[in-house]
Amino acid sequence: MDWAEEIQYLVDVRYPAVEKIILVLDNLNTHTIASLYKAFPPEEARRIARCLEVHFTPKHGSWLNIAEIELNVMTKQCLSRRIDNIETLGSELAAWERGRNARSAKIRWHFTNTEARTKMISLYPKTVLLNV
Known part of the structure; x- marks a missing residue:
């Protein structure tokens, strides 16, 4: 929930005018688009997800x-x-x-x-x- 709310803040408050927000994320199981769907209604989660380009770091990266x-x-x-x-x-x-x-x-x-x-x-x- 916390992660999803932070992402919503990035999309709606911090960078509302940008076309895409590129996120580089670690591989925590909470840092997924699915978290948006757990936190928000499907339409809202989809709206937020469309604003994101997500790249995950390697699982065993340093x-x-x-x-x-x-x-x-x-x-x-x-x-x-x-x-x-x-x-x-x-x-x-x-x-x-x-x-x-x-x-x-x-x-x-x-x-x-x-x-x-x-x-x-x-x-x-x-x-x-x-x-x-």
Whole structure:
């Protein structure tokens, strides 16, 4: 219901003049056109759905990891101090984003097998060798 109401807000309030709203969505089972039909009468759901072009991320994709890494970088580089007001915050974030884009900053988020085993050692099963 919440997702459907947010989509209705996008269509009717936020972007009422656009022909299509392109959504890139994760693969949560609640993020489907069917949710519109559960939340609204069929005519309303159909009207909203016609305004959408939906693209789903790969089920086993790592886009969320990349987004989380970028947010972490932003927090460390730009937000590691107290910012007094929303205008300054917006200005600081815009300057940080311009600089990052100008440098074509890249995220190297993948590991080699050795790095993954070291970093995620707690996820690997412990084995005990017995001399019998």
